[in-house]
Amino acid sequence: xxxxxxxxxxxxxxxxxxxxxxxxxxxxxxxxxxxxxxxxxxxxxxxxxxxxxxxxxxxxxxxxxxxxxxxxxxxxxxxxxxxxxxxxxxxxxxxxxxxxxxxxxxxxxxxxxxxxxxxxxxxxxxxxxxxxxxxxxxxxxxxxxxxxxxxxxxxxxxxxxxxxxxxxxxxxxxxxxxxxxxxxxxxxxxxxxxxxxxxxxxxxxxxxxxxxxxxxxxxxxxxxxxxxxxxxxxxxxxxxxxxxxxxxxxxxxxxxxxxxxxxxxxxxxxxxxxxxxxxxxxxxxxxxxxxxxxxxxxxxxxxxxxxxxx
Amino acid sequence: xxxxxxxxxxxxxxxxxxxxxxxxxxxxxxxxxxxxxxxxxxxxxxxxxxxxxxxxxxxxxxxxxxxxxxxxxxxxxxxxxxxxxxxxxxxxxxxxxxxxxxxxxxxxxxxxxxxxxxxxxxxxxxxxxxxxxxxxxxxxxxxxxxxxxxxxxxxxxxxxxxxxxxxxxxxxxxxxxxxxxxxxxxxxxxxxxxxxxxxxxxxxxxxxxxxxxxxxxxxxxxxxxxxxxxxxxxxxxxxxxxxxxxxxxxxxxxxxxxxxxxxxxxxxxxxxxxxxxxxxxxxxxxxxxxxxxxxxxxxxxxxxxxxxxxxxxxxxxxxxxxxx
Numbered sequence: 001x002x003x004x005x006x007x008x009x010x011x012x013x014x015x016x017x018x019x020x021x022x023x024x025x026x027x028x029x030x031x032x033x034x035x036x037x038x039x040x041x042x043x044x045x046x047x048x049x050x051x052x053x054x055x056x057x058x059x060x061x062x063x064x065x066x067x068x069x070x071x072x073x074x075x076x077x078x079x080x081x082x083x084x085x086x087x088x089x090x091x092x093x094x095x096x097x098x099x100x101x102x103x104x105x106x107x108x109x110x111x112x113x114x115x116x117x118x119x120x121x122x123x124x125x126x127x128x129x130x131x132x133x134x135x136x137x138x139x140x141x142x143x144x145x146x147x148x149x150x151x152x153x154x155x156x157x158x159x160x161x162x163x164x165x166x167x168x169x170x171x172x173x174x175x176x177x178x179x180x181x182x183x184x185x186x187x188x189x190x191x192x193x194x195x196x197x198x199x200x201x202x203x204x205x206x207x208x209x210x211x212x213x214x215x216x217x218x219x220x221x222x223x224x225x226x227x228x229x230x231x232x233x234x235x236x237x238x239x240x241x242x243x244x245x246x247x248x249x250x251x252x253x254x255x256x257x258x259x260x261x262x263x264x265x266x267x268x269x270x271x272x273x274x275x276x277x278x279x280x281x282x283x284x285x286x287x288x289x290x291x292x293x294x295x296x297x298x299x300x301x302x303x304x305x306x307x308x309x310x
Numbered sequence: 311x312x313x314x315x316x317x318x319x320x321x322x323x324x325x326x327x328x329x330x331x332x333x334x335x336x337x338x339x340x341x342x343x344x345x346x347x348x349x350x351x352x353x354x355x356x357x358x359x360x361x362x363x364x365x366x367x368x369x370x371x372x373x374x375x376x377x378x379x380x381x382x383x384x385x386x387x388x389x390x391x392x393x394x395x396x397x398x399x400x401x402x403x404x405x406x407x408x409x410x411x412x413x414x415x416x417x418x419x420x421x422x423x424x425x426x427x428x429x430x431x432x433x434x435x436x437x438x439x440x441x442x443x444x445x446x447x448x449x450x451x452x453x454x455x456x457x458x459x460x461x462x463x464x465x466x467x468x469x470x471x472x473x474x475x476x477x478x479x480x481x482x483x484x485x486x487x488x489x490x491x492x493x494x495x496x497x498x499x500x501x502x503x504x505x506x507x508x509x510x511x512x513x514x515x516x517x518x519x520x521x522x523x524x525x526x527x528x529x530x531x532x533x534x535x536x537x538x539x540x541x542x543x544x545x546x547x548x549x550x551x552x553x554x555x556x557x558x559x560x561x562x563x564x565x566x567x568x569x570x571x572x573x574x575x576x577x578x579x580x581x582x583x584x585x586x587x588x589x590x591x592x593x594x595x596x597x598x599x600x601x602x603x604x605x606x607x608x609x610x611x612x613x614x615x616x617x618x619x620x621x622x623x624x625x626x627x628x629x630x631x632x633x634x
Contacts, residue, residue, distance in 0.1 A: 024462055025419055199415035203478070206373050207429045208395070208402035217428075221419040 029225075032303040039299025042292035049289050053099030062090040076277050083277040086265070095281050098257035102239050103289070105173050105258070109238035112177025113184055114231050118223070120181065121188025125196070126215060136189065139182040147179055147241070155250025165256050172251050176238050184230050191223050225304035232297035236290040243286050259286045314348035314384075315518055316372070316405075316486055321345050321381030321391070323364075323371045327591060339591045341367040343542045344381070346617070351485065354512065354519040356533030356550070358526060358565065362587050364542040365522045366410075369488045372520065373407050374398055385486075403433040406479035410491040412471035416463040422449070423459030426478050433482045448477040451514075453507060469500035473507065480511065488520045493528060505532055526569045530554060535623075538562045541598045542590055544617070548624040558626045560605050597629065605630060 033039055071088035074080050082091035124135040154175055158168060195201060196219075204214050243260030245251030247267070252258040254265065259282040266278035323342045326335030342364040349355055357365045371378050374390060383390040390401055406429075409415035416425055423445050430441045446456035452473040463471055472492060479487050489508070493501040509532060511517060523529050529536055529550075536553045538546040538561065546559040557563045564581045583602050588594055594601050600610035607629060615627040 024421075025464070199409040199411055200417045202370070202375055203407065203409060203415055203475075204428075205375050206402065206407045207432060207482075208399040209428070209432060213428075213432075217420070218417050222417070 029303045033299055036299040036302065038295050039303075042295035042299070045288060045292040046296065049099060049285070049292070050103065053096050053103055056096040057093060060090065060093045060096065062093045073275060075275075082281050083275070085278055091277060091281060094257055094262065095259075095285060098259045098262050098282060099285060099289075101169055101252060101256060101258040102242060102260070102286070105169060105176070105242045105252075106235040106239035108173040109176035109180070109242070110231050110234040112174060113181045113234050113238070114227060115181075116177065117181035117184030117230075118188050118227055121185035122192060122215060122219065122223075124185070125189040125192025126211070126219065132189075135185075139185055142179065143182045145179070148244075150179060151175065151241075151245055152248065152250055155245060155248070159250075159253075165253050169252055169256060169258075172242060172245065176241050180234070180237065180241070184227070184234070187226055187230055188223050191226055192219055195219055195222055225300075229297055229301040229304065232293060232300055236293040236297070239286065239293075240290055259283075313350075315351045315353075315386065316349040317382075317384040318348070318372065319346050319382045319384065321368075321371060321383060322379045323367055323376055324379045337591050339589075340542050340593055341590060342371065342539075343593075345539075345542075345544050346381075347537060347544070347547060349486065349518050349520065352512065352516045352518055353535065354521055354533045356529035356536040357520060357522045357539060358524060358529050358536060359539035360524060360565075360587060362541070362590065363539040364590070365524075365539055366490050367542075368539070369407065369490045369520060369522050373405055373488055403429070403482040404484050405486045405488065406482065406484040408472070408475050408479050408487060408489040408492045411495050412468045412475060413463075413495075415475050416471055418463055420462075421459065422461055422463065422466075422474055425463075425474065426459070426481050429478060429482045444481065448481055449474075451480070451511070452477045467500075468496050469504060472496060472500075472504050476504075476507065476511070480515070483515070484517070486518045486520065488522070490522045491524065492521075494523065494525060501528065508532065526565060538565065541587060541593055543598050543627065544625075545599065545628065546624075546626040548626075552621075552624055556624075558620060558624065558631050559599075559628045560603050560630070561599050562626075564604075597627075 068088035071080075071084045072086060074084040074088075076083045080090050080092070082095065085091055085094060120135050120139065124132040158171065163171070201214070201218065204218055209218075239259075242251055242258060243263070246253075246258045246260030247264045249264055252261045254261065262282040263279055263286075266272070266275070271278050321342065322340070322344055324338035324340050327337045327339060328334065329336040345364075345368060347355065357368065359365050367376065370376050372383055372390075374383075374393075374395075378391045381391060385401060385404060388401065390398060393401070416422075420428075423442065426445045426448055427441050430436055430444060434441075436444065442459070445459050449456045449458055454470060454473055454477075458466075463474070466474065475492075476487075492508070493504050496504060505528060508519065512519065519532070521529065521532055533550050536548065536550050537544055538553075538559065540561050546553065546557065546562045548558075553562065554566065557566055560581075561583075564583050567581045581604060583604075585602050588598070588601055594611075596612045597603070597606075597610040597615050600606045603610065609629050613629070615629045615632060617625060617627045618632070619625050620631045
């Protein structure tokens with residue numbers, strides 16, 4: 001079977017290809033993201049929060065668990081920029097360590113959300129039929145359970161079991177993940193359903209590709225943008241959820257710090273009226289982190305899906 | 311003809327209309343009904359008909375994107391209609407498809423190289439290097455730069471994308487390509503290029519095409535034989551010249567008269583069909599076309615016309631031409 005390309009070329013609007021760099025969908029999305037000043041600012045702020053939490057402690061002159069009643073409730077000063085708490089611990093250092101927990105919980109919980117949500121959504125959307133029905137009805141049931149009462153019950157059980165505080169955060173991550181995957185799974189499922197009707201999926205069918213290849217090399221790459229955006233916004237949600245839990249005394253408990261837990265321990269009339277350095281900094285930290293994550297998420301959505309312009 | 315490449319025998323496809331709590335089918339949409347034809351190696355069969363006539367369903371059923379409700383699809387004597395998806399895989403490489411929408415038929419997140427290479431990965435034992443060599447060769451064959459393989463579909467125009475779709479279908483050297491309205495989404499000037507490419511490829515690779523279209527002038531250009539469909543039924547099948555010169559079925563006549571005439575001074579007779587194509591869920595009794603047929607007789611309302619060879623190689627199903 002020899003072919004003379006020349007003979008066939010006559011019909012071509014042929015080989016006029018620019019020789020600039022390959023413009024992959026990811027690269028052009030990245031370029032669009034760079035143009036979004038809000039998202040970039042938010043990204044820098046978020047990086048700062050990470051550095052503050054994870055690298056900051058090495059620059060602090062104070063030690064982690066050093067309790068000194070003599071230094072109790074000092075207002076902000078040159079030695080203690082944000083004062084000290086009821087046990088004489090430096091609030092700046094406390095804020096850094098709390099940040100580690102809050103950010104870790106947010107990321108890990110999101111990891112679990114993405115894992116469960118994407119798996120369930122992919123399977124339900126791709127296979128349809130009774131698999132879809134079972135998985136999605138299960139998601140509906142999970143949706144129907146009100147989050148806060150569930151978490152409060154759960155927290156109470158943990159306290160009753162005398163669960164060690166330092167291991168409690170892992171369970172919190174897990175629980176937050178397990179109760180918040182439904183939204184993502186619905187998103188992924190609906191996206192898969194619409195992709196399945198596209199002609200390129202018919203083409204994979206006509207080629208006889210295996211289900212695994214169809215899912216991993218054709219469907220998954222097309223839902224990754226949704227996963228990224230939803231995952232980013234999920235981190236903010238998880239941080240907030242952890243903060244509310246800890247604030248209610250049901251999440252992270254002392255001595256492990258988290259931003260929500262810091263707010264919780266300042267939750268009394270005297271601290272509120274007289275010692276604002278105990279509750280303003282963690283509150284501001286939560287606010288800044290969540291807002292910048294949300295702004296990044298919005299920026300990513302605009303960058304990854306150019307069709308969805310406001 | 312015993313040595314037909316593809317023989318479609320009495321193939322029907324009904325889609326269930328599900329309803330109620332238990333999702334039991336309430337009724338069926340009869341998308342194609344008892345379609346039969348043969349395809350010889352290297353032959354191009356044009357399939358025409360208006361929207362809803364079952365042309366696309368026919369193409370997709372032959373390639374087993376849909377499971378036929380009844381009938382058999384014999385590829386070189388092997389009945390594809392009876393095979394399950396796994397047993398079907400070895401036959402996939404012999405029949406490939408080119409799709410209608412060049413913007414939807416290429417995965418936007420894969421490079422052109424990966425798209426064309428994929429069928430090779432699945433159906434051949436070529437090494438990675440050989441596969442890439444093959445991709446470059448295929449790109450050249452369809453008139454694109456071999457260096458295009460690192461690019462993504464969004465960087466190409468509709469016509470170029472359709473060439474990529476053709477290269478993908480061609481990659482595993484099929485003997486039949488089902489082209490489902492491959493040019494109807496393209497500009498007229500680009501249409502000609504793609505059609506010419508397809509015709510050149512037909513000569514080079516001895517391809518047989520099932521060319522589905524609603525544009526008669528395109529079909530007239532590329533086809534050897536033409537099959538006319540209406541509401542899931544084949545109403546006429548003949549060699550191209552014969553069909554365009556002596557259409558037998560009134561529906562074919564009406565279709566031919568609908569082709570725009572470039573010469574404004576040439577007066578031509580007009581047959582305008584009134585009404586819409588009836589619902590395939592509830593097709594008319596007797597001849598399915600009798601509700602719109604200008605020549606309908608009483609017998610048409612009651613008796614289904616027989617599919618028969620009226621003159622050599624010219625088949626139709628119409629009471630006007632039924633031989634006793």
